Amino acid sequence: MTQAHDDPCAHCEEMMQPYLDHILTEAERIEAELHLDECEWCRRRYRFEESLRVYVRQAVSEPMSASLKQKLLALRIPLN
Amino acid sequence: MGSATVAEMAEAPPDATRIAAEARDRVRFEEEALALSDQVFRVARHLAGSREEAEDLVQETYARAFRSWRSFQPGTNLRAWLLRILTNLNIDRGRRKQRAPQTTPLEANDYYLYDKLAESDGAVTDEERVVERLSQDDIVSALAAVPHDFRDVIVLVDIGDFSYQDAANILDIPIGTVMSRLHRGRRILKRELADSVLEDVS
Numbered sequence: 004m005t006q007a008h009d010d011p012c013a014h015c016e017e018m019m020q021p022y023l024d025h026i027l028t029e030a031e032r033i034e035a036e037l038h039l040d041e042c043e044w045c046r047r048r049y050r051f052e053e054s055l056r057v058y059v060r061q062a063v064s065e066p067m068s069a070s071l072k073q074k075l076l077a078l079r080i081p082l083n
Numbered sequence: 084m085g086s087a088t089v090a091e092m093a094e095a096p097p098d099a100t101r102i103a104a105e106a107r108d109r110v111r112f113e114e115e116a117l118a119l120s121d122q123v124f125r126v127a128r129h130l131a132g133s134r135e136e137a138e139d140l141v142q143e144t145y146a147r148a149f150r151s152w153r154s155f156q157p158g159t160n161l162r163a164w165l166l167r168i169l170t171n172l173n174i175d176r177g178r179r180k181q182r183a184p185q186t187t188p189l190e191a192n193d194y195y196l197y198d199k200l201a202e203s204d205g206a207v208t209d210e211e212r213v214v215e216r217l218s219q220d221d222i223v224s225a226l227a228a229v230p231h232d233f234r235d236v237i238v239l240v241d242i243g244d245f246s247y248q249d250a251a252n253i254l255d256i257p258i259g260t261v262m263s264r265l266h267r268g269r270r271i272l273k274r275e276l277a278d279s280v281l282e283d284v285s
Contacts, residue, residue: 016193020266051197051210058214059272060242062222067124071138075120075145079113082106 011038015045019052112152116145119162126243127169129226130235144169163249166239170253188230188271189278196273199280217276225275233268236261241269 018035021027027035039046124141131137147168148155155164200213226234239250240261247265251258 019193020269026262047210048194048197051213052193054211054214055196055273056241058217059222059226062217062219063129063226063242064125065128065134067121067141068138071124071141072120074142075117078142078146078149079117080109080149082110 012042012045015039015042016048019049023049023052023056109152112155113149115161116148116152116165119165120145122162122243123165123169126166126238129238129242130170130173132227140169140172143172147172160249163245163253166243166245167253170235188233188267189274190267190270191274191277193270193273195270196277196280199277203280217280221276221279225272225279228275229268229271233264233271236264237268237272240265 015035015038018027018031022032022035039049120141123144124137127141127144128134128137131140144165148165155161197210197213200216203216226237229237235254236250239245239253240247245253247258247261250261254261
């Protein structure tokens with residue numbers, strides 16, 4: 004079975020990134036979810052991480068300028 | 084009978100059909116590449132140091148892509164192919180050499196940022212709202228403060244939605260390195276964000 008950890012929350016913290024990336028093994032995933040079911044403290048932090056990822060992606064998305072778009076179009080090689 | 088066929092062939096030499104087919108393929112390639120330009124720019128913007136540099140890089144990338152379109156293998160990931168060109172151009176520009184001797188970036192545990200934000204507020208209720216305490220400027224400058232090696236991976240995977248394998252191909256590093264840099268890079272980013280929030284408070 005899963006091994007016991009001295010500090011289950013610290014262990015859960017270690018598993019957060021791979022959990023959210025869906026790269027934990029099945030056993031590890033179940034272990035993380037068992038802990039999350041009973042630990043609101045960790046659950047909040049997982050939810051925060053999920054929101055943060057979405058938020059960061061939105062915050063750094065700058066639209067391309069219309070002038071750059073025009074310049075790219077002009078780079079096309081004309082047909083003979 | 085036979086002579087008619089010869090006459091037809093003289094009018095439309097096999098070369099002409101080949102050239103026409105090639106022109107069609109090239110036009111299609113250019114259109115597909117241009118359709119990805121918003122996504123390419125979004126990633127380039129944070130691989131490069133500034134918006135201006137990003138615009139230059141994207142232009143150079145497309146100029147090169149249009150010239151060497153024949154080396155793209157149809158059916159493979161065109162967006163990754165374009166980003167690979169862009170990354171190589173970025174490295175050719177000597178970006179890596181500008182970097183001061185490798186400093187060890189500060190990195191905290193994964194819960195650190197949440198703990199800092201919660202601490203500065205006292206009664207945290209909704210995790211989704213906690214992120215809103217970070218401004219867009221905080222995030223953009225925190226990302227810029229992450230060292231290149233780590234930032235490149237975050238930008239490709241977390242912002243550009245590339246798979247680990249695509250990121251590994253684009254950066255020409257092993258997939259295990261992608262994963263470890265991503266893991267550490269996110270921690271460095273959160274540490275930078277926590278620092279900027281603490282500065283705002285004081």
